[in-house]
Amino acid sequence: MTDSTEQAPLWPAPTAPGAVDATVTVPGSKSVTNRALVLAAHSSEPGWVRRPLRSRDTVLMADALRAMGVQIDETVNPDGGEAWRIIPTGLHGPARIDVGNAGTVMRFLPPVAALADGPIRFEGDARAYERPLHGVIDALRALGARVDDEGRGSLPLTVHGAGSLDGGAVQVDASSSSQFVSALLLSGPRFNQGLELRHTGRTLPSLPHIRMTVDMLRKAGAKVDTPEDGGTRDMWRVAPSALLGRDLTVEPDLSNAAPFLAAALVTGGRVTVPDWPRRTTQAGDALRGILTLMGGTYELSDRGLTFTGTGRIQGITADLHEVGELAPVIAAVAALADGESELSGIAHLRLHETDRLAALAKELNELGGDVTETEDGLRIRPRPLRGGIFHTYEDHRLATAAAVLGLVVDGLQVENVATTAKTMPEFPELWTAMLAGSRPTGRG
Incomplete structure (x- = not known):
């Protein structure tokens, strides 16, 4: 891995003052x-x-x-x-x-x-x-x-x-x-x-x-x-055919909801994402099941999806080959869990915006983590993490994963958080607004 933007601005990732309690309207897919x-x-x-x-x-x-x-x-x-x-x-x-x-x-x-x-x-x-x-x-x-x-x-x-x-x-x-x-x-x-x-x-x-x-x-x-x-x-x-002009309303981007739902799990709080579709082909819908296995619960209602953390994060063994775009945030959550995780089926992430597997392993390890690349994924053994610079390699998913870590890791700085503009230009503002509704829990 090479650091592609060494001189990029550093964003101090906000630490959650307590359990998050927020409604976050996620932009379109x-x-x-x-x-x-x-x-x-x-x-x-x-x-x-x-x-x-x-x-x-x-x-x-x-x-x-x-x-x-x-x-x-x-x-x-x-x-x-x-x-x-x-x-x-x-x-x-x-x-x-x-x-x-x-x-x-x-x-x-x-x-x-x-x-x-x-x-x-x-x-x-x-x-x-x-x-x-x-x-x-x-x-x-x-x-x-x-x-x-x-x-x-x-x-x-x-x-x-x-x-x-x-x-x-x-x-x-x-x-x-x-x-x-x-x-x-x-x-x-x-x-x-x-x-x-x-x-x-x-x-x-x-x-x-x-x-x-x-x-x-x-x-x-x-x-x-x-x-x-x-x-x-x-x-x-x-079949060859003419296509119809449609009047389409775009669903919220469920993959971009990942860091916000993860915030509920990591802080033992609650986040609601309005307009979560009951039926969708979006890969991000898998978050409901994956984050539940990691220790949370959810309710899908007319209001949207409400995800609630229980105060505990469990390690996970998961094949993510169908939902690889969720892997960076899931890896960040896994680094904070109380047991080992193994994420597989994601060798293709080496060819994304950056080599996501190498980048996640390098950045988590430099914060004190214990992450090993496998042939097609990551093995994550949780360790106490410390603050430092999290390089993003101009990859929006790495930036949002780093923000999740910053909720509970003091002194974490995210390089070039503006790279989130690739799919979510409002991310820093949405993140700050979410934390404004946190409930004090006594955690320092």
């Missing part, structure tokens, strides 16, 4: 917002995305689609909150796209660009050039697209759109990222022959995100067959 934008760009009629997440990743997605000719008008809902009206006007180049370090942008948009008329150039942050894109690049070539990446299998690259794409059958090894599958499925209905995609690699991570993609495609009018429908294992079929 990044995963839903960016999928909705892509599907709206492919639709045959205008649509609405209401209460979208406004963050670095979603603004990059919206700006990229605008660069390819999609009209996105920003307005306000009658009852408050943002509303984006998306008017598909034909995809075209030339265009230069900044993907930042957003996996959804760098992977979802090359298939869109293949349907544009003209060249689309993709560039991004330095870390983005290290993240794998070969699954999307190789698949697009097999489906008839011309992609120039100079053999790297990663950014920067240019997609030379021809206005349409043949489509058909393709094989993809998506073991390093489920986004390879989602990227192709989202544009599949617009391919001339549709899409028949087979995953050929090892275990496919983050399946809830693929289920989200399929669910949103179907609601937009696409016909999708999946392995869960009794079809062939590891194969998805999308």
